[in-house]
Amino acid sequence: xxMTDIDIKxxxxxxxxxxxxxxxSMFLIKFFTYSIVAVLFLILGKIVYEGSAVINRQFxxxxxxxxxxxxxxxxxxxxxxVVVFLMILFAVPVGIFAAIYMSEYAKDNVFNRIxxxxxxxxxxxxxxxxxxxxxxxxxxxxxxxxxSIFGAGLxxxxxxxxxxxxxxxxxxxxxxIVSSIEALRAVPRNQRxxxxxxxxxxxxxxxxxxxxxxxxxxLTGVILSISRGAGETAPLLFLxxxxxxxQLPVGYLDLGLFSIPxxxxxxxxxxxxxxxxxxxxxxxxxxxTMPIQYGTTMVLIxxxxxxxxxxxIFRYKFRQTMNEIKRV
Amino acid sequence: MRKxxxxxxxxxxxFNFLQALNRVSIEIYGNKVxxxxxxxGCGKTSFLRTINRMNELIIGFRKxxxxxxxxxxxxxxxxxxxxxxxxxxxxxxxxxxFPKSIYENLAFAPKIHGIKDQKIIDELIEETCTxxxxxxxxKDRLEVNALTLSxxxxxxxxxxxxxxxxxxxxxxxxxASMLDPISTAKIEELIFDLKKKYTIIVVTHNMQQAARISxxxxxxxxxxLVEYDKTTKLFTNPSNKQTEDYLTGRFx
Amino acid sequence: MERVNDLNxxxxxxxxxxxxxxKERIIKYFFTINSLVVIxxxxxxxxxxxxxxxxxxxxxxIKDFVYKTVFENGEEGKLYQWYPxxxxxxxxxxxxxxxxxxxxxxxxxxSTVFGxxxxxxxxxxxxxxxxxxxxxxxxxxxxxPTVVLGFFMxxxxxxxxxxxxxxxxxxxxxxxxxxxxxxxxxxxxxxxxDAFNAVPKEIRMASYALGASKFQTVFRVLIPTAMSGLSxxxxxxxxxxxxxxxxVLMASGNAAELSFExxxxxxxMTATIAAELGxxxxxxxxxxxxxxxxxxxxxxxxxxxxxxxxxLNRMRNKINY
Numbered sequence: 001x002x003m004t005d006i007d008i009k010x011x012x013x014x015x016x017x018x019x020x021x022x023x024x025s026m027f028l029i030k031f032f033t034y035s036i037v038a039v040l041f042l043i044l045g046k047i048v049y050e051g052s053a054v055i056n057r058q059f060x061x062x063x064x065x066x067x068x069x070x071x072x073x074x075x076x077x078x079x080x081x082v083v084v085f086l087m088i089l090f091a092v093p094v095g096i097f098a099a100i101y102m103s104e105y106a107k108d109n110v111f112n113r114i115x116x117x118x119x120x121x122x123x124x125x126x127x128x129x130x131x132x133x134x135x136x137x138x139x140x141x142x143x144x145x146x147x148s149i150f151g152a153g154l155x156x157x158x159x160x161x162x163x164x165x166x167x168x169x170x171x172x173x174x175x176x177i178v179s180s181i182e183a184l185r186a187v188p189r190n191q192r193x194x195x196x197x198x199x200x201x202x203x204x205x206x207x208x209x210x211x212x213x214x215x216x217x218x219l220t221g222v223i224l225s226i227s228r229g230a231g232e233t234a235p236l237l238f239l240x241x242x243x244x245x246x247q248l249p250v251g252y253l254d255l256g257l258f259s260i261p262x263x264x265x266x267x268x269x270x271x272x273x274x275x276x277x278x279x280x281x282x283x284x285x286x287x288x289t290m291p292i293q294y295g296t297t298m299v300l301i302x303x304x305x306x307x308x309x310x311x312x313i314f315r316y317k318f319r320q321t322m323n324e325i326k327r328v
Numbered sequence: 329m330r331k332x333x334x335x336x337x338x339x340x341x342x343f344n345f346l347q348a349l350n351r352v353s354i355e356i357y358g359n360k361v362x363x364x365x366x367x368x369g370c371g372k373t374s375f376l377r378t379i380n381r382m383n384e385l386i387i388g389f390r391k392x393x394x395x396x397x398x399x400x401x402x403x404x405x406x407x408x409x410x411x412x413x414x415x416x417x418x419x420x421x422x423x424x425x426f427p428k429s430i431y432e433n434l435a436f437a438p439k440i441h442g443i444k445d446q447k448i449i450d451e452l453i454e455e456t457c458t459x460x461x462x463x464x465x466x467k468d469r470l471e472v473n474a475l476t477l478s479x480x481x482x483x484x485x486x487x488x489x490x491x492x493x494x495x496x497x498x499x500x501x502x503x504a505s506m507l508d509p510i511s512t513a514k515i516e517e518l519i520f521d522l523k524k525k526y527t528i529i530v531v532t533h534n535m536q537q538a539a540r541i542s543x544x545x546x547x548x549x550x551x552x553l554v555e556y557d558k559t560t561k562l563f564t565n566p567s568n569k570q571t572e573d574y575l576t577g578r579f580x
Numbered sequence: 581m582e583r584v585n586d587l588n589x590x591x592x593x594x595x596x597x598x599x600x601x602x603k604e605r606i607i608k609y610f611f612t613i614n615s616l617v618v619i620x621x622x623x624x625x626x627x628x629x630x631x632x633x634x635x636x637x638x639x640x641x642i643k644d645f646v647y648k649t650v651f652e653n654g655e656e657g658k659l660y661q662w663y664p665x666x667x668x669x670x671x672x673x674x675x676x677x678x679x680x681x682x683x684x685x686x687x688x689x690x691s692t693v694f695g696x697x698x699x700x701x702x703x704x705x706x707x708x709x710x711x712x713x714x715x716x717x718x719x720x721x722x723x724x725p726t727v728v729l730g731f732f733m734x735x736x737x738x739x740x741x742x743x744x745x746x747x748x749x750x751x752x753x754x755x756x757x758x759x760x761x762x763x764x765x766x767x768x769x770x771x772x773x774d775a776f777n778a779v780p781k782e783i784r785m786a787s788y789a790l791g792a793s794k795f796q797t798v799f800r801v802l803i804p805t806a807m808s809g810l811s812x813x814x815x816x817x818x819x820x821x822x823x824x825x826x827x828v829l830m831a832s833g834n835a836a837e838l839s840f841e842x843x844x845x846x847x848x849m850t851a852t853i854a855a856e857l858g859x860x861x862x863x864x865x866x867x868x869x870x871x872x873x874x875x876x877x878x879x880x881x882x883x884x885x886x887x888x889x890x891x892l893n894r895m896r897n898k899i900n901y
Contacts, residue, residue, distance in 0.1 A: 036698060203607045238857050490789070
């Protein structure tokens with residue numbers, strides 16, 4: 001009946017019988033994990049090694065020259081900044097407000113469940129489908145519709161920065177919502193109860209207690225969505241990304257006496273990620289432009305990693321503060 | 329004739345910079361029930377978990393001093409922790425059954441310790457469940473998910489599961505604190521039966537329970553062993569002022 | 581009694597007036613409307629794809645999305661081809677769907693092995709210090725733009741592959757699979773970690789207290805307990821693989837052939853949309869066919885997401901004590 005005799009002497013380890021299973025499986029798991037890390041550093045290393053040879057101030061500011069084989073990527077950086085800026089303008093308010101509803105107001109009812117499922121599904125829609133939607137809905141339906149109703153000629157009914165950023169805004173919306181909800185939920189319940197107990201209304205509680213504490217966490221989501229938007233390519237392929245634009249998409253707002261330079265969101269634009277794609281696959285001579293490709297890649301990846309690292313640090317600090325509050 | 333089963337010498341335990349136990353020395357006797365009482369945060373659980381080295385799973389654990397079971401220092405380098413934990417079974421505060429069938433819960437330990445013979449496993453299960461006074465309630469539904477049992481049944485199943493490793497020593501960390509009075513009574517009865525075969529250490533914050541079930545009682549306060557004596561002596565005539573204050577409800 | 585009078589005079593007396601309650605309600609509706617926007621957008625995407633995609637069925641017979649019947653030398657034959665721009669356009673989706681599967685299935689398999697390993701390592705094995713160092717690294721990996729990975733596969737890995745495997749085409753399905761797995765590994769690993777973290781600490785304790793080794797605890801207790809979470813992560817990873825565009829567009833070679841070979845070029849549904857939508861005239865059969873592909877993609881990923889969601893819900897109910 002005894003399964004094996006264990007007496008006190010069996011406590012002494014039999015070195016031959018050390019747990020081989022554990023050792024092998026742990027080794028494999030470690031090996032797989034660190035090989036991923038190694039691959040990441042290989043990719044980054046190669047890009048930095050090749051890219052840093054090209055990058056200088058002139059590369060970052062000037063326009064492509066000589067049939068794209070020389071010059072810099074200034075317009076692409078400019079385009080990326082503008083489009084991402086507009087994207088944030090569209091996405092952040094809606095995203096945060098929706099998150100506030102979902103975390104603070106929503107009860108466990110059908111509407112809220114549908115909402116949650118919708119956000120998850122929106123996050124799972126392939127990015128290229130957003131491109132289809134952007135082209136079909138924004139450009140052709142809304143843009144063309146506007147043009148024909150107001151007789152604006154061809155003003156908004158063409159791929160342009162405005163539509164690119166609107167499409168990206170939809171794409172990053174789930175990112176913002178999910179991380180904002182996480183940030184709001186991280187604020188301990190006792191903080192809300194304390195505020196409500198002092199007679200504050202729900203909105204006063206949200207405005208004065210919850211939101212200030214959740215702010216760093218929400219910011220993390222915004223930063224992540226910026227990084228996501230800056231790196232995205234597929235939906236922009238038909239939303240006004242240009243191979244080469246000789247001039248920045250800047251128009252002059254004429255005010256009679258003087259005119260103010262304004263970014264014209266109805267124009268086409270250059271985009272860093274698209275620039276990499278197009279130079280690597282569609283240009284006449286990919287080999288000659290190789291250094292520029294690496295340079296562009298390094299610029300893009302630096303922006304994205306810098307943003308991601310900032311987000312990581314923000315979140316780390318945020319969690320620490322929340323833990324401290326909870327402990328008190 | 330009392331036999332010393334576990335001997336603890338000058339044991340101090342730290343978690344990061346927090347000291348949980350301060351130079352505890354105690355001798356625990358075989359085939360007796362030893363109760364450990366004290367206010368929460370006094371180091372009861374930490375002490376219990378040093379005996380089967382479960383504390384090591386907690387990050388930041390350090391210890392000084394030694395723990396001897398049958399005169400072998402269980403913190404020696406050549407000790408196999410897996411075998412140690414087969415010798416020292418443990419029952420936790422809240423039942424922690426695996427979300428699997430009753431049978432799989434009970435067969436888990438025999439299987440991982442290399443018993444392949446189905447018949448032996450089945451016999452072992454019946455034997456331990458009978459000891460844990462739960463066999464009659466579950467024998468017809470071993471394939472049912474264990475989490476469908478009532479809380480009291482779950483806890484007795486946990487005890488049965490701990491017995492499947494056929495330990496010498498059974499550690500119980502407030503085994504009845506989450507249960508209703510009837511289930512509690514059953515568990516206490518069970519503990520009384522089990523001491524014929526096992527050395528049992530029970531952590532409890534219920535002093536009446538300690539008085540009912542234990543032969544010896546140790547009172548811990550602020551990480552120190554304040555008093556350790558026969559239960560009857562300690563409860564009727566404590567020699568330490570702090571013990572008396574605690575027993576009479578002046579703090580804790 | 582006097583106190584009540586005092587209260588009425590105090591500055592707090594008016595704090596819960598009707599005006600405040602109205603304001604509170606308006607604010608609540610404002611937030612509700614904003615979350616409604618999310619549902620509207622999602623519905624709009626679906627309705628729009630449906631509308632444009634189903635127009636394709638007016639011009640192209642459903643059968644033609646599968647194969648085209650041709651007569652050659654008096655014999656009838658079926659052509660499973662995607663040649664939308666030829667004089668006799670052929671719209672078979674079979675090579676595209678096959679291409680998508682040929683690339684995403686191996687990618688998902690590779691990612692499952694690596695992703696689950698990373699997840700286990702981070703949640704069960706690594707020390708806190710290691711975890712705090714590794715987690716950001718994996719997150720950075722997840723953040724690398726897909727175009728960068730496509731570029732890297734195209735200019736660096738393709739040449740290495742050519743030397744090692746001597747593939748039929750320099751750019752091929754396997755190359756794209758590897759590229760894809762870079763983005764799916766982080767997805768699977770982080771969801772694996774979540775699934776493991778959802779397993780209550782007490783269950784680990786029970787296993788160790790019964791004398792189980794780390795291997796036994798991980799493989800016999802944690803993995804079975806977290807199984808639904810793991811399968812959901814794999815399904816979500818697969819959905820992401822099917823929907824990814826840039827890496828496959830740059831690394832797969834994009835030949836729409838009916839092929840089962842990993843080392844031949846292949847073309848996915850996503851890459852087809854990406855490559856062709858820019859050059860197609862609006863309201864042509866080809867244009868609607870591309871929307872139809874978009875609809876298919878949308879529906880596939882939607883179903884995969886819902887399945888994963890259901891599995892995760894079931895797990896939450898199961899582990900909940």
